[in-house]
Amino acid sequence: MLRKSRWLAALACAAAAAAAHAQGQVNVLCSVPMPWCEAIAAQFTRDTGIKVGLSQKAAGEAMAQIAAEKANPKHDVWYAGSGDAHLQAAEQGLTEEYRSPMLPQLYDWAVKQAEQAKFRTVGLFIGALGFGYNSDLLAKKKLPEPKCWADLARPEYKDELQIANPNASGTAYMTIATLVQVFGEDKAFDLLRGMHRNTNNYPRTGAGAIRAVGRGETTLGVTFLDDGVIDIAAGFPVKLVAPCEGTGYQVGSMSLIKGARNADAAKRFYDWSLSVEGQKLVADTKNFQTMSNRATPVPAGGIRMSDIKFIPYDFGKYGAAAERRRLLEKWDREVYALPRG
16 A cells, blocks of 8 residues: 555656646746846746846847857847847847737837847837936036036036946947937947046946946946836936937847747747737836736836937847947947046
């Protein structure tokens, strides 16, 4: 009897293990803050039973890893990060074409992102580019309130600015591309050189710059404005600026990685991430992006896109690998290599 009980127990364990295996796993490379990544991973597992292997990297670093692992992908889905980087990955054949059944539920800007990439990516959220400042530090140092991109090169802001390194950060690359479209390339690089003279640190993520502003480590930081709302909600003395000349915007995107080992689970994660269920919990992690599903509520305190002057940002041109490489090499050579003294 005892032997039979043990046999039945072993059979039950084997059946449970087989069921868990059948549910599967998806490996996600995530390019938003870790609390957001962890929240979607946990909820997806609760909703589907599929386990999530999670890695978090900034968009530029994620793109580099996907390219390096092209012959043997370690991840199945690239979740979030700037749309420029996702378009580049699509152009280089690093991501799979997939037409999600969720597309009819999405805003036009999200579908347009998919169409532009021949359905090798899709819009996940939208966010406006700008900068923020620490109002306490600004008053203490008796500095003028910045209102425009051009202000960031003013000599009175020397050692007061942070902007991420564009070789690692999609936020910073989009800043370069935005300034080129606003001012023309020559004037944009003059401005970038002036900003470089005022920069005290180049963090690896765009969010890192505004976090430093909130903590009082720097006075000014270039960021997506939604990232700054996080600090405001936490009680930090941060003021956000939509630049007077106009600004670019990101379509934070999502892509299936070509050659992924867990393709079926990856598609389930992709579809789920475009659903209201997959998007509404973003606000619970104190993030304030406008998500791509029309039925997902806009978070309280989020940025009102109608209040911002947007440029007609050329995602096709500035998301192309050759143009991105050219601008980054020029920035390395003509801006970053210069002394800041």
